[in-house]
Amino acid sequence: MNNLTRSLIERLRSVLEHIADHHAAPELLVAVIIMTGWAAAGFADFGFFAVIAAIVFGWLLHGVAAETGGFGWLWLSTGVLLLYIVFARSTVLAGTSPVWMAAAGATALAYNEAVRTNHWRRRRARTGVAAFTGSVAAVLAAGLLGMAGMAAAQFVADGAQSGRWWQPLAAATLFGLAVSLLVLPTLRSPESSRERWTPGTRLPAPPKPK
Amino acid sequence: MTRHLTHRFWLCFLIGWGGLSVAVLTRNLDMAAVGAPFLAALTLSLIDGWWPVVTPVSVAVSSSRVVEGDEVDFTFTFQAAQRAVADIEVQLPGTFEATTTTRMVDVVTDTAELKIRARAVRWGASGPEWIVIITRDRLAVSERIMRCPVEMSVRVHPPAEFLSTLIPLYRERPVTGEHRSRAKGTGSEFAEVRPYRYGDSIRMIHPQLTARRGTPMVIERHPDRSSTMVLLVDSAQDLGVGLETTLRWTVTAAMALGARHLQAQDRLGLLDVGHTLRWVPARLGRRHLHTVVDALLATEVTVRQPQSEQGNAPLELPANLPPSATIITISPLLSESTLSLLVALRSRGHEIIVIKPTVPDPADDVSPLARRIFDVGNRLNEQWLRHRGAMIIPWSPNESLQHILSRVIPKLARGRVGT
Structure with missing residues (x-):
């Protein structure tokens, strides 16, 4: 075995150890399963190689998001997952009710939450189990509420038959208005600051009491 | 304290709002359905209560005095007004090195506790500097960041040696002590x-x-008499790296000398000369030793004030400095303010004994010429001070202070060394 081979094997071993140490947490495994599942479902009709390419791309984005702990990458990987769900609408979710689409949306939310909670571990925080279980419960509740909401919307839409589209339009407008009412005071509040303290940043020592 | 809408808010808002908009445009509920859980998350977090508050209640420490290298436990207690996910981080000063994690993420319902074990790596009087608490609602849509300064100080003592030798008596007090009087x-x-x-x-x-x-x-x-001693500590600079620094040696020597002279019934004062002047009046007793040691541990190199604020005004000597006091200075004799203060003290008739720790070797990238100029300047300072009657005892901190003093003090008692 020459030096090049030996160094390559060493490098590979260290990469595998790193993956085992940092990417084998339960929440990340759940996130990987979600990403893989939707990549496979989204590209099922495009052939074997497309499925493999979609899975590898999803894994790459997921790996970067988990490794860097950056919210930008987390947004991107969640966005790609949503894209896979949109693609899957034409395959596994074709012709299903909006309730199933809401369930699919809930998995995207779960994926985002799983990677976010993993950031706590990455920064070597002492993490309580309640924080993880609370996250799971919150995502489940959001998913169930979303599904229930869509079931209700489906019922209303079926009942109306004529499709009174001013209703969702009005709902969207009201929702936008409500959010603006919440966001604007927050942004204008004296407590709000653009300078968000990033965890881990060292602050200058406070002045000593005289 | 600041509060923010997190990235999760914008994620939920964009996906929920986007799904609704696409559903309206395409007249199909599917995209609204994808965004529905995100809208539900926003609604739930709003119901759960945005911007929850978790506040620190108390900070406890296992020991308020330790020696360099010892470990100490800090216990922080927090209280929550409502159930919240708290991301708590404690910032320790450079004098402590955490051996356990300094960060905690947990759900705080009523009270929570964070225990941190830290090793004291450098002498001084300091403690945890900040507690930063980020509280979020359960779906992390809103967050409040609170930075709380911690007013706690743990005194880390450098390992000081025990001296048996005393600086000789120059002006005695009519009180019994351990110094042999000439009378x-x-x-x-x-x-x-x-x-x-x-x-x-x-x-x-x-x-x-x-x-x-x-x-x-x-x-x-x-007769056995006592005297009044004033320790003059030069904190104008701290040269060296890690534990091998002039200020650490200065403080170590001052603590040993202070303890010995107070034990010998001498009145002891402390004059800390940096860019400002700190004065602990001369007193007697074990309690005063604690005051002096605490003052020594709080010694640090202060930042020089801008010229416009401070000007070139010399440091003023304290009015209650005893006129008969012997001044024991521990200084590398590099600061102009210290030198001029010593000359002023000498001209007032005080006996001045300088223990001069060796300046650590500079980094390799310092040119030999610069090193020579530094050495020449240093020697000139010494000579200038000697000509004014100060006694200078060079001290290499690798050597025991007791050893140096026991060798030099007999000569000092007879006359002056090195003049």
Whole structure:
């Protein structure tokens, strides 16, 4: 075995150890399963190689998001997952009710939450189990509420038959208005600051009491 | 304290709002359905209560005094007004090195506790600097960041040696102590034998000597006296790296000398000379030793004030500096303010003894010429001070201070060394 081979094997071993140490947490495994599942479902009709390419791309984005702990990458990987769900609408979710689409949306939310909670571990925080279980419960509740909401919307839409589209339009407008009412005071509040303290940043020592 | 809408808010808002908009445009509920859980997350977090508050209640420490290298436990207690996910981080100063994690993420319902074990790596008086608490609702849509300064100080002592030697007595106080006075009187140290003189007390006649010599003889003794000492600590600079620094050596030596002289019933004062002046008046006793040691541990190099604020005004000596005090200075003699202050003290008639720790070797990238200029300047400073009557004892901190003093003090008692 020459030096090049030996160094390559060493490098590979260290990469595998790193993956085992940092990417084998339960929440990340759940996130990987979600990403893989939707990549496979989204590209099922495009052939074997497309499925493999979609899975590898999803894994790459997921790996970067988990490794860097950056919210930008987390947004991107969640966005790609949503894209896979949109693609899957034409395959596994074709012709299903909006309730199933809401369930699919809930998995995207779960994926985002799983990677976010993993950031706590990455920064070597002492993490309580309640924080993880609370996250799971919150995502489940959001998913169930979303599904229930869509079931209700489906019922209303079926009942109306004529499709009174001013209703969702009005709902969207009201929702936008409500959010603006919440966001604007927050942004204008004296407590709000653009300078968000990033965890881990060292602050200058406070002045000593005289 | 700041509060923010997190990235999760914008994620939920964009996906939920986007899904609704697409659903309206395409007249199909599917995309609204994808966004529905995100909208539900926003709604739930709003119901759960945005911007929850978790506040620190108390900070406890296992020991308020430790020696360099010891470990100490800090316990922080927090209280929540409502159930919240708290991301708590404690910032320790450079004098402590955490051996356990300094960060905690947990759901705080009523109270929570964070225990941190830290090793004291450098002397000084300091403690945890900040507690930063980020509280979020359960779906992390809103967050509140609170930065709380911690007012707690743990005194980390450098390992100081025990001295048996005292700096000699120059001006005595009429109070019993451990210094041998040059005067004669009642004491324990033998001075001379002389014939009985008119005016001597009869009790002073030594029976055995008188019997041997056939004439009344008297034994004279040196009385044991105490003195007033002022430790002058030069904190204008701290040269060196890690634990091998001039200020650490200065503080270590000052603590050893202070403890010894207070034990010898000397009154002890402390003058900390940096860019400003700190004065602990001369007093006696064990309690005063704690005051002096605490003041020494709080010594640090202060930032020089801008020229416009401070000007070139020399440091003013404290009004209650005892005129008979012997000034024991521990200084590398590099600061102009310290040198001029020593000259001012000498001109007021104080005896000045300088223990001069060796300056650590500079980094390799310092040119030999610069090093020579530095050495010459340093030597000129020494000579300038010696010509004004100060006594300078060079001290390489690799060597025991006791060893140096026991070698030099006998010469000091007779006259002056190195002048």
